[in-house]
Amino acid sequence: MAGRRSGGRRATIHDVAAEAGISRGTVSRVLNNEPYVSDTARRAVQEAVAKVGYVRNAAARNLVTQRSRAIALIIHEPHSLVLEDSNIGNILIGTNSVLSGADHQLVTLMIDSQRDSDRVVEYLRGGFVDGAIILSARTGDPISAAIAEMDLPASMVGHPSDAPDIPFIGIDNRAAAEAIVRRLMATGRRRIGMLASGLDRDSGQDRLLGFTAALGDAYDPDLVVRHQFYSYAAGMEGMEELLARDPSIDGVFAASDAVAAGALDVLHRRGVVVPDDIGVIGFDDSSWALRCTPALSTVRQPAETLGGLAAQQVLDQLSGVDFERALILPTEIAWRESA
Amino acid sequence: MAGRRSGGRRATIHDVAAEAGISRGTVSRVLNNEPYVSDTARRAVQEAVAKVGYVRNAAARNLVTQRSRAIALIIHEPHSLVLEDSNIGNILIGTNSVLSGADHQLVTLMIDSQRDSDRVVEYLRGGFVDGAIILSARTGDPISAAIAEMDLPASMVGHPSDAPDIPFIGIDNRAAAEAIVRRLMATGRRRIGMLASGLDRDSGQDRLLGFTAALGDAYDPDLVVRHQFYSYAAGMEGMEELLARDPSIDGVFAASDAVAAGALDVLHRRGVVVPDDIGVIGFDDSSWALRCTPALSTVRQPAETLGGLAAQQVLDQLSGVDFERALILPTEIAWRESA
DNA sequence: AGACTTTCTGGGAACGTTCACAGAGTAAAA
DNA sequence: TTTTACTCTGTGAACGTTCCCAGAAAGTCT
Numbered sequence: 001m002a003g004r005r006s007g008g009r010r011a012t013i014h015d016v017a018a019e020a021g022i023s024r025g026t027v028s029r030v031l032n033n034e035p036y037v038s039d040t041a042r043r044a045v046q047e048a049v050a051k052v053g054y055v056r057n058a059a060a061r062n063l064v065t066q067r068s069r070a071i072a073l074i075i076h077e078p079h080s081l082v083l084e085d086s087n088i089g090n091i092l093i094g095t096n097s098v099l100s101g102a103d104h105q106l107v108t109l110m111i112d113s114q115r116d117s118d119r120v121v122e123y124l125r126g127g128f129v130d131g132a133i134i135l136s137a138r139t140g141d142p143i144s145a146a147i148a149e150m151d152l153p154a155s156m157v158g159h160p161s162d163a164p165d166i167p168f169i170g171i172d173n174r175a176a177a178e179a180i181v182r183r184l185m186a187t188g189r190r191r192i193g194m195l196a197s198g199l200d201r202d203s204g205q206d207r208l209l210g211f212t213a214a215l216g217d218a219y220d221p222d223l224v225v226r227h228q229f230y231s232y233a234a235g236m237e238g239m240e241e242l243l244a245r246d247p248s249i250d251g252v253f254a255a256s257d258a259v260a261a262g263a264l265d266v267l268h269r270r271g272v273v274v275p276d277d278i279g280v281i282g283f284d285d286s287s288w289a290l291r292c293t294p295a296l297s298t299v300r301q302p303a304e305t306l307g308g309l310a311a312q313q314v315l316d317q318l319s320g321v322d323f324e325r326a327l328i329l330p331t332e333i334a335w336r337e338s339a
Numbered sequence: 340m341a342g343r344r345s346g347g348r349r350a351t352i353h354d355v356a357a358e359a360g361i362s363r364g365t366v367s368r369v370l371n372n373e374p375y376v377s378d379t380a381r382r383a384v385q386e387a388v389a390k391v392g393y394v395r396n397a398a399a400r401n402l403v404t405q406r407s408r409a410i411a412l413i414i415h416e417p418h419s420l421v422l423e424d425s426n427i428g429n430i431l432i433g434t435n436s437v438l439s440g441a442d443h444q445l446v447t448l449m450i451d452s453q454r455d456s457d458r459v460v461e462y463l464r465g466g467f468v469d470g471a472i473i474l475s476a477r478t479g480d481p482i483s484a485a486i487a488e489m490d491l492p493a494s495m496v497g498h499p500s501d502a503p504d505i506p507f508i509g510i511d512n513r514a515a516a517e518a519i520v521r522r523l524m525a526t527g528r529r530r531i532g533m534l535a536s537g538l539d540r541d542s543g544q545d546r547l548l549g550f551t552a553a554l555g556d557a558y559d560p561d562l563v564v565r566h567q568f569y570s571y572a573a574g575m576e577g578m579e580e581l582l583a584r585d586p587s588i589d590g591v592f593a594a595s596d597a598v599a600a601g602a603l604d605v606l607h608r609r610g611v612v613v614p615d616d617i618g619v620i621g622f623d624d625s626s627w628a629l630r631c632t633p634a635l636s637t638v639r640q641p642a643e644t645l646g647g648l649a650a651q652q653v654l655d656q657l658s659g660v661d662f663e664r665a666l667i668l669p670t671e672i673a674w675r676e677s678a
Numbered sequence: 679a680g681a682c683t684t685t686c687t688g689g690g691a692a693c694g695t696t697c698a699c700a701g702a703g704t705a706a707a708a
Numbered sequence: 709t710t711t712t713a714c715t716c717t718g719t720g721a722a723c724g725t726t727c728c729c730a731g732a733a734a735g736t737c738t
Binding site for chain 1 (some may be wrong): 693694696697
Binding site (some may be wrong): 022024025026029035036037038039060063064065066166277 | 715722
């Protein structure tokens with residue numbers, strides 16, 4: 001790395017050594033915080049570094065250490081949804097901040113097609129990254145399988161049932177869904193429907209399971225509308241369908257805030273008053289929630305922390321320290337006006 | 340880069356050379372598509388590469404070429420806004436796709452504070468990237484100044500009036516704003532206000548200029564409410580203020596779709612019917628536009644193309660070919676139901 | 679034929695680190 | 709005193725490329 005820019009050559013470790021009147025090896029030891037360096041030497045190096053404006057050449061370091069100091073964040077969603085889902089954005093922010101603190105680069109890889117998927121696997125095999133974080137993995141995901149097979153240090157946010165033995169971090173979607181649906185039931189609703197989405201991954205499945213568990217005997221499969229994506233559009237279509245199936249419905253659990261937002265808009269256009277006529281709850285507590293009218297009651301999940309801890313799991317594998325291979329973070333209910 | 344994973348050592352250029360029965364130098368020439376290589380040699384190398392599963396070691400290449408093959412994308416916005424503004428997301432997608440096509444990495448750097456800003460300047464000086472793309476630069480931006488001074492190949496999306504001599508790409512915010520405001524006037528509105536935002540950068544200033552130009556004599560400075568960010572919250576506050584200043588207002592130009600969305604929600608809560616009572620127009624044609632009720636009339640700007648061309652400008656500087664230093668892309672009006 | 683020119687190939691050197699090893703100096707234990 | 713252990717330092721080698729130069733081979737012009 002490090003091209004020579006205005007003002008000639010960049011300083012190298014040799015320049016620092018010469019300036020400090022000390023050998024290359026000792027400079028390297030100081031730079032890497034290794035023991036067995038005298039205080040005088042350490043100070044001399046620090047001064048020399050400041051004086052000559054030395055910055056370590058990453059390429060040279062990577063070459064000899066056989067590491068890239070880069071971690072991939074694999075986002076398995078259509079582009080349009082990535083922008084719509086602020087959860088992903090928050091995870092990204094958390095990941096980025098932990099990685100940059102540990103002097104690692106985040107490389108974001110988006111998968112939007114089969115071609116992308118193959119390209120990503122090839123990229124990972126190319127050894128351009130030391131580890132990977134997998135977001136929104138589906139069941140039967142070829143990427144996870146490839147990562148497990150080449151045993152690249154990795155971490156998944158969420159945990160598909162058939163996932164290979166990869167460490168993961170997530171929330172208890174089932175319990176959280178059950179809790180908020182019970183809360184909705186406690187407001188006296190009798191006919192509660194669900195707008196289920198993301199059923200190709202654990203989060204979607206578990207939220208549906210939580211829903212059925214909460215309803216118990218009152219569960220009516222007819223009141224569950226399924227859709228592929230956690231999207232605003234899915235919420236609109238699903239809500240129309242739900243109303244068509246049973247106009248007497250008085251509660252709706254949307255699998256995500258974006259879905260809930262779509263549902264709210266349909267209800268509003270039809271003149272159905274929320275929460276008077278129908279109570280609506282969502283999931284995520286994303287930026288949608290406060291923007292909805294009325295403000296959405298939803299489940300808050302710590303997306304940024306999720307991303308940060310996933311990064312930490314990968315870093316821990318890299319440094320060989322012990323770590324928890326399965327982390328479940330707590331959620332809480334944010335109860336507002338929509339139910 | 341390229342750590343040794345399961346199955347021993349990775350293949351190097353030497354393995355390819357040995358397999359092809361040819362020298363290292365020739366293999367390198369084939370890999371880099373250089374001339375002066377015989378067809379037989381070329382074919383032999385290609386076969387050998389496939390056979391031994393060779394992938395070029397990026398660190399070694401970067402070390403000797405003194406390049407990092409990485410380009411920074413500098414996003415100068417609060418985190419929360421980055422997620423809210425789908426324009427940024429689309430620019431990012433465009434940039435990423437052009438760069439990865441040219442075998443370069445995109446490194447996203449977000450600036451949310453003065454500390455971040457210093458850190459970024461230091462990062463750029465460190466030579467970790469070969470070039471930079473600057474998003475949403477403000478007037479008096481220290482990053483642009485630093486980049487110009489160390490003459491790092493760069494490109495700006497947008498163009499602050501005081502910007503140093505850095506190539507840029509953008510749209511004609513002034514003309515586009517003027518055009519859509521004129522269209523709004525053509526619907527018979529007499530009292531038109533503006534929710535101005537982002538006045539610390541060219542886009543915000545120019546949209547305001549376009550607004551005043553369109554109104555001409557009808558322009559009333561009292562009907563312009565200013566806010567710092569292009570945000571939903573700014574739209575809400577601004578709309579309240581505008582209504583307070585003049586309840587007889589019948590048209591609003593919001594500086595962005597997010598701002599317009601906030602305004603629409605306030606109007607709705609107050610029982611003001613759009614577009615019957617007030618016509619509302621936005622700017623960007625982001626994902627907000629179709630999600631609003633009613634669907635927003637707005638200016639479509641080619642965000643993804645903008646990002647892609649900015650990346651191309653940087654790549655062109657790197658390869659030394661001629662390129663256009665100032666590009667203005669056309670916009671179009673997306674006229675829907677909100678006005 | 680001879681003298682150029684062009685095409686093609688091989689191998690030394692360099693890029694800037696880290697790592698392992700050898701050895702010097704010093705302190706503690708026998 | 710000798711032995712053993714520990715702390716600290718310098719240096720050669722290696723990481724895997726690209727670049728450059730020298731020279732061979734082939735083609736073209738007098």
